[in-house]
Structures are given as C-alpha cells and as structure tokens.
Amino acid sequence: MKVVSAQDFKLKRETDYGTPEQNEVVKAIVRDIRTEGDAALLRHTEQLDRxxxxxxxxxxxxxxxxxxxxxxxxxxxxxxxxAADNIRRFHVKQKRNSWMDFQADGSILGQIIRPLQRVGVYVPGGKAAYPSSVLMNVIPAQVAGVPEIVMVTPPSTGGQDGINPYILVAAAEAGVTEIYRVGGAQAIAALAYGTETISPVDKICGPGNIYVALAKREVYGAVNIDSLAGPSEIAVLADDSADASYIAADLLSQAEHDELASAILVTPSRKLGEAVAAEVQRQLELLPRRDIARASVDSYGAVIITESLREGIEVINRLAPEHLEIVTEEPMAIVGQIENAGAIFLGPYSSEPVGDYFAGPNHIIPTNGTARFASPVDLDDFIKKSSLIYYSKEALLRDGEQIMELARREGFEGHARAIGIRLDHER
Structure with missing residues (x-):
C-alpha cells in the first residue's frame, strides 16, 4: 500500500461503463427480450447461465x-x-405525508405523495451472494408502501441446487412479493419491458456486473433506475489516537469486495500511516479473499499524509467517498466540516461493516465521487409526487394579467388566451 503526500496523490477511478463490444451485446439482449419475450429470456438464460x-x-x-x-x-x-428490524425502524423515520396549504383567497396548493406501484430488485449471483442487499433494496420500498416488489436473481446463485437459500430467506423476511430465477442483462430487460411471465416494473434497483449496469442504462427512460454504481470505496480520516489494526481491517473490508474497490487512509500522522500500511500487508495474508483484496490495494489503495487534519478534511471533500470513517480524538468536532460523503462512521467502534449489515441506514450509497450530489437509497427512491393546484376565481382575477404577461413574453399566445377568456367572462 503506497504512502504518499496529499500533494503527490492522484486519484484513480474507473469511470468507463463497458467496452463497445459489451455495449453491443447488451443492446442485442435487450432488443431480443423486448421483441420476443419469454422465448428470448429462456434462450439467453440457457446460453449465458447454462x-x-x-x-x-x-x-x-x-x-x-x-x-x-x-x-x-x-x-x-x-x-x-x-437487521431487518433495524433497517425498517431507520427508514420509517423518512416517511413523508401529502400536504395542502389553504390560502385566504380560497386557493389550495399542495403535494400528493404516492408510492410506486411495482419495483424490481436485482440480486447478483457472481463472486458472492448478498442477502444484506436484498434487505437494503426491499425494505425501504416496502416501508414506502410499494405493493408489488419483484426480485430477479440468476438461476445458479446456489450452484447446482439453484438459488442461494440465504437470498431466498432474506427475500421472505424483507417482504418480496415475486421472485424469478433469471439474471444478467436479460433480467433487466424483462423487468423494464415485461414478458409473458414477468410484468414490467416502474423502477429497477440493485447492484450487478457490468452487463447489468449497461442494461440498466439502456432501459432507463422506459423505467427509472437507482444509479450506475461503481466499485466500492472507503476512506478513513484518522489521527494518532487511532488503532492501526482497526484501520487496516476496515480498509480491507472494502478491498475484498472487488479488484476495482478503493481503500484510502488520510492522516496527518506519518507514524500511523506507515503502521497501517504494514498492518494491511500482514492482515492480507490471513484473508480468504486475499487475491481480490491485494489487487484492490495495489491498484487503488493509498495512505495519504497531510500537513494537518484540516487539510485531511479538504482531501476527503475532494474524494467524496462512498464510505467515510472518522477515527480521531473528537470525531464530532469534524463531522460538520464534511461536505461530501455517502455514509459517515464516527469513532473506533463504528466499523464500516456495522453499516453494511446491521445498524439501519442504507448501505446502497453513491460511488465514484457522486456523493458530491447524490444520496444513499431511502424512501424518496420509492415514491412519486404530484403537485396540487386549486385556484379560486379571486386568485385568477388577481394574478391573471401577470400570467398572461409571462406567457406572451415566451411567445405562447395560446397560453395567454386560456387565461384571458376566463378574465373576460368573469369581469
């Protein structure tokens, strides 16, 4: 794990979504499912999943x-x-209510909030199966009031015996209403456009491989999607009070996800930085997924030495990491200065896996620096809002001329006349 100064550090992120060949494969699969339905779904499942x-x-x-x-x-x-109970309790606090504002002139303005009717959740079955991601996708949708929650997952996630039973149990506990044994780009296309067996959904959520990500991008517009997630990330901001073995373990907890995952320590303490770098190498040898973690650490891992904690905060805000741990003497004094981070873990005992599995906040968090403008999955991802406008005669007579002025300045005489005809009639 390289140790560098803040001035010498160059952030390396994978931002390309697929090769031209991969994009063409996905376009062809989506086109097949859209035109042939179940027949194409079954054919691609046999070809790709055997x-x-x-x-x-x-x-x-x-x-x-x-x-x-x-x-x-x-x-x-x-x-x-x-875990499901904790996640449900956390997300219940995010509930919104419809509202109306009654004006003195008799007008009513407001907002109506309704859940989406049908949501599709993709659960991968590649390098690992993730029951925790089932909970994180499904429970917010359920709390939001989505009546139909559909899960798709590759037919061989559990080997020859079929779907991984841990995924099925998580789905049952979370409240999934339908489950289909289909994966890859073909599953995304089926959720988006429907087949004879699978009805289309309003939104598709959940992580997957590059083909799943490309398929989500391809169908966006026909349905909504959660995001185009990049590799997992963790940044730790620490001072001399931190335990090097704790920090190393937390960095590796993300590095073991994927060869493209990034694990970065930011600290003003060179002593701590060098101790963590050494500890990462020691712990790597004990990790079952050591080859994946080592590739991640070698390519995307770093210890960044800063002049001060203040400079460390500036580095963190530039990184906008998916996960941020603040392991300092006074983490609460720092958290208010963090502008860009998906999830923030405070203190030595708030290890990142606490959030991944159990605490309650969602672990589906913006990656690739998108925490600058994006947020973790929450109830807002599973609701839609309608504006409510009831204008009284008094209000229209009062405001009509100004509405017509604005319409005509934009060149829309028809808009102006729609107001004018009422003014002429009611005056």
Missing part, C-alpha cells in the same frame, strides 16, 4: 421459499430478522 428452464419454472414457488429456511442456520435467520 441453465435450461421452461416458462413455468421461471417463478420461484412459495414451497421453494419455505424450504429455503431448512437450508440455512437458525443463527442466520435470527441475524437477518434483527
């Missing part, structure tokens, strides 16, 4: 869902239920 299915085998049955509980440990069920 699983032969018929249309009536696409949907996971209630019996399969119940049977999944017999394939997981009771301790897992207890943990997933506790």
């Amino acid at each position: 699983v032969h299915l018929t249309a009536d085998q696409l949907r996971v049955t209630e019996e399969e869902l119940k049977a999944a509980y017999g394939h997981v440990e009771p301790s897992f069920v207890k943990a997933i239920q506790a």
Whole structure:
C-alpha cells in the first residue's frame, strides 16, 4: 500500500461503463427480450447461465421459499430478522405525508405523495451472494408502501441446487412479493419491458456486473433506475489516537469486495500511516479473499499524509467517498466540516461493516465521487409526487394579467388566451 503526500496523490477511478463490444451485446439482449419475450429470456438464460428452464419454472414457488429456511442456520435467520428490524425502524423515520396549504383567497396548493406501484430488485449471483442487499433494496420500498416488489436473481446463485437459500430467506423476511430465477442483462430487460411471465416494473434497483449496469442504462427512460454504481470505496480520516489494526481491517473490508474497490487512509500522522500500511500487508495474508483484496490495494489503495487534519478534511471533500470513517480524538468536532460523503462512521467502534449489515441506514450509497450530489437509497427512491393546484376565481382575477404577461413574453399566445377568456367572462 503506497504512502504518499496529499500533494503527490492522484486519484484513480474507473469511470468507463463497458467496452463497445459489451455495449453491443447488451443492446442485442435487450432488443431480443423486448421483441420476443419469454422465448428470448429462456434462450439467453440457457446460453449465458447454462441453465435450461421452461416458462413455468421461471417463478420461484412459495414451497421453494419455505424450504429455503431448512437450508440455512437458525443463527442466520435470527441475524437477518434483527437487521431487518433495524433497517425498517431507520427508514420509517423518512416517511413523508401529502400536504395542502389553504390560502385566504380560497386557493389550495399542495403535494400528493404516492408510492410506486411495482419495483424490481436485482440480486447478483457472481463472486458472492448478498442477502444484506436484498434487505437494503426491499425494505425501504416496502416501508414506502410499494405493493408489488419483484426480485430477479440468476438461476445458479446456489450452484447446482439453484438459488442461494440465504437470498431466498432474506427475500421472505424483507417482504418480496415475486421472485424469478433469471439474471444478467436479460433480467433487466424483462423487468423494464415485461414478458409473458414477468410484468414490467416502474423502477429497477440493485447492484450487478457490468452487463447489468449497461442494461440498466439502456432501459432507463422506459423505467427509472437507482444509479450506475461503481466499485466500492472507503476512506478513513484518522489521527494518532487511532488503532492501526482497526484501520487496516476496515480498509480491507472494502478491498475484498472487488479488484476495482478503493481503500484510502488520510492522516496527518506519518507514524500511523506507515503502521497501517504494514498492518494491511500482514492482515492480507490471513484473508480468504486475499487475491481480490491485494489487487484492490495495489491498484487503488493509498495512505495519504497531510500537513494537518484540516487539510485531511479538504482531501476527503475532494474524494467524496462512498464510505467515510472518522477515527480521531473528537470525531464530532469534524463531522460538520464534511461536505461530501455517502455514509459517515464516527469513532473506533463504528466499523464500516456495522453499516453494511446491521445498524439501519442504507448501505446502497453513491460511488465514484457522486456523493458530491447524490444520496444513499431511502424512501424518496420509492415514491412519486404530484403537485396540487386549486385556484379560486379571486386568485385568477388577481394574478391573471401577470400570467398572461409571462406567457406572451415566451411567445405562447395560446397560453395567454386560456387565461384571458376566463378574465373576460368573469369581469
């Protein structure tokens, strides 16, 4: 893990979304699903996932869902239920209400808030299965009041036995209403446009590989999507009070996600920085996913030495990291100066995995520096808003001439006349 000064550090991020060849493959798959429906869905599933299915085998049955509980440990069920309770409690606090503002002239202005009707959740099945991501996608939608929550996941996430039972149990506990054994770009296209078996959704959420990301970009507009997520990121802002072994472990907790993940320590203490760099190398050898983590650390990891904590804060705000840990003597004195971060973890015991799995805030967080303008997934991702306008006669007579003035300045005489005809009639 390289140790560099803030002046010498050059941020390296992967911002390209797929090669031209990958984009063409995705466009072809989406086109096939859109025009052929189930037939193309089944064909691409057999070609890409090496699983032969018929249309009536696409949907996971209630019996399969119940049977999944017999394939997981009771301790897992207890943990997933506790995590689900925490996540639900946190997101309930984000609920919004419709409102109306009654004016003295009899007019009413307001906003009507409704949940989306049908949401699709993608659950990957590549390098690892993520039951926690099921909770983080599904529970906010459920709390928002979405009546239909559809999950898709590749048919071989659990090997020859089919879908990973941990994913199925998480889906059952979170409140998924439909589950289909289909993955990749073909699953995204099915959710967007529908097939004979899968009805289209209003929004698609959830992480996936490059083909899933490209497919989400391809179908955006026909449906809404959550984001085009990049590799996982963690930055730690620390001083001499921090424990080097804790910091190293937290950096590796993100590095083990993906070879493209980034793990960065920002500190004014060279002593701490060098100790963390050494500790990362020591702990790497003990990590089961050491090859992935090592590739991440070598390419995207760094210890940045700053002149002061103030300069460290400036570096963090430029990085706009997905996850930020503040491990200093007085983290609460610093948090107000952090402008750009997806999730902020304060103190030595708020390790990033606490947020990944259990605390309650959502772990689907903006990456690739988009925390400058984006936010973690919350209830707003699963609602829509309608403006409400009831204008009284008194209000229109009062404001009509100004409305006509603005319309005519934009060249829209029809707009002006729609107001004028009422003014002429009511005066």
